[in-house]
Amino acid sequence: xxxxIGEGGGAAVAxxxxxxxxxxxxxxxxSEIYHVVKEVIGFVLYIHQQIxxxxxxxxxxxxxxxxxxxxxxxxxxxxxxxRMRKHRxxxxxxxxxxxxxxxxxxxxxxxxxxxILDEVPIVxxxxxxxxxxxxxxxxxxxxxxxxxKIDSGSSGDGSRSKVANYISRKAxxxxxxxxAGGGSYSGPMKLFLLVKATATLKLPTHFLPKRDFKYHKKxxxxxxQIRCKTKKQAFDCLHYSDREDVSANLLxxxxxxxxxxxxxxTIKGVASKxxxxxx
Numbered sequence: 001x002x003x004x005i006g007e008g009g010g011a012a013v014a015x016x017x018x019x020x021x022x023x024x025x026x027x028x029x030x031s032e033i034y035h036v037v038k039e040v041i042g043f044v045l046y047i048h049q050q051i052x053x054x055x056x057x058x059x060x061x062x063x064x065x066x067x068x069x070x071x072x073x074x075x076x077x078x079x080x081x082x083r084m085r086k087h088r089x090x091x092x093x094x095x096x097x098x099x100x101x102x103x104x105x106x107x108x109x110x111x112x113x114x115x116i117l118d119e120v121p122i123v124x125x126x127x128x129x130x131x132x133x134x135x136x137x138x139x140x141x142x143x144x145x146x147x148x149k150i151d152s153g154s155s156g157d158g159s160r161s162k163v164a165n166y167i168s169r170k171a172x173x174x175x176x177x178x179x180a181g182g183g184s185y186s187g188p189m190k191l192f193l194l195v196k197a198t199a200t201l202k203l204p205t206h207f208l209p210k211r212d213f214k215y216h217k218k219x220x221x222x223x224x225q226i227r228c229k230t231k232k233q234a235f236d237c238l239h240y241s242d243r244e245d246v247s248a249n250l251l252x253x254x255x256x257x258x259x260x261x262x263x264x265x266t267i268k269g270v271a272s273k274x275x276x277x278x279x
Contacts, residue, residue, distance in 0.1 A: 019174035047181030050269025
């Protein structure tokens with residue numbers, strides 16, 4: 001049983017809600033891992049009604065109103081135009097204030113994700129826990145990576161690749177098919193990020209070690225297993241009858257050197273309407 005599974009029943013839930021994504025490559029770029037995790041974060045926040053619209057639209061709208069505030073025209077001589085301009089400026093500033101705290105928390109967490117992806121030699125797994133507290137979350141999304149290497153480069157390099165888009169689409173579709181977001185709305189919750197890395201990692205400003213981390217057994221959990229391999233390995237895997245044995249060979253989860261690290265930054269959701277899900 002992996003560390004990410006809660007005691008007393010979590011394993012059965014995780015197996016039922018587990019999905020494997022095969023990628024015909026030896027490894028992923030750090031930027032591809034970042035974009036995949038960001039997409040899953042945005043999906044989790046939206047599907048559980050913690051943000052009012054998709055993360056992409058939220059970022060675009062926030063950038064737009066910030067630009068509108070910065071490019072506000074100088075006061076005109078006519079009193080009517082001046083009143084209209086001031087009224088619109090108040091609306092823009094109100095929109096910024098409503099979103100600023102949320103967007104700042106999202107930005108801080110994503111910055112920490114950038115940092116740890118660039119720091120660790122290889123990413124073994126990440127976890128998103130959504131709930132009131134970390135030890136009693138309502139939902140957990142476990143993202144497990146199995147790859148031979150991480151390609152060089154920074155997590156902030158370039159735009160999203162075709163590989164990142166492919167994995168993101170497969171991940172979100174599989175989570176929807178497994179019933180993610182199907183529970184009733186529980187009000188604003190916090191999203192916690194944890195990363196599995198070697199115990200020697202030292203980023204105390206951004207991440208705290210959680211060596212014996214476990215969460216509550218009643219937590220609804222989902223697992224994405226992103227499996228990277230060469231084309232030959234991918235072909236052989238499709239003809240392998242025992243998928244659990246393949247998983248055991250490709251995933252190194254027994255090392256005592258690997259522990260969970262909790263990101264100090266969290267995202268606190270805001271009250272919002274139920275999203276429409278398109279499969």
